[in-house]
Amino acid sequence: MPVQFGIVVTAVVTEEILWRGYPIERLTELTGSVWVGAGVSGVVFLAVHFPAWGIVGAVPQAVFTLVLVGVYVWSRNVVACMISHGVINVLMILVLPRVI
Template identity: 80%
Template sequence: MLGDAVTTLNLEQPATLSAIGQLSLPVKVAVVGTAVVTEEILWRGYPIERLAELTGSVWVGAAVSGFVFLAVHFPSWGLVGAIPQTIFTLVLVGVYVWSRNVVTCMLTHGVINLVMIFVLPAFL
């Protein structure tokens, strides 16, 4: 179904997803693990809390952090990846704002990355 939409809209699979698909299983696991830990600390935990402290609003921190995260990821994921990346970012920011717990976000991010790397390519 998703593959049909990509074909119908004449969109290409993101190069990043293709490149990750070519990696060995241990390297894929290392990529997922590294991204989960570093991105949640650098894109959710620290910036949301610091911006909330500076502005007095966790929502400002969440919005700025989410927007910058998407801007940084867009060149790697392109248009096809922008839609799911936006959804995943909203979920991760929401989980952080709700829980204020970076470990909860790491677990959520891990599940999302596993689906993106091991399940999604089968449908494209």
């Protein structure tokens, strides 16, 4: 359980900085459009994760990505994304396997 918790925390912090906070802001700066920044960031995130998740995981991963990109675009706050991501990951990784 401590290792799983460490993985969740590490993924939450690094993914939100590397896939939402930094790229959306920089691409928005370069293009003048937050939607371009959000779209490019989301598509690249999904493309990088596709080999690990495959087609079966692509749909839930796409929904998850849309939610997190939406939270960032709405709030422009990477900590809000980290909290959202953390709640989702805790449910998926730590809670659901024990319930199902």
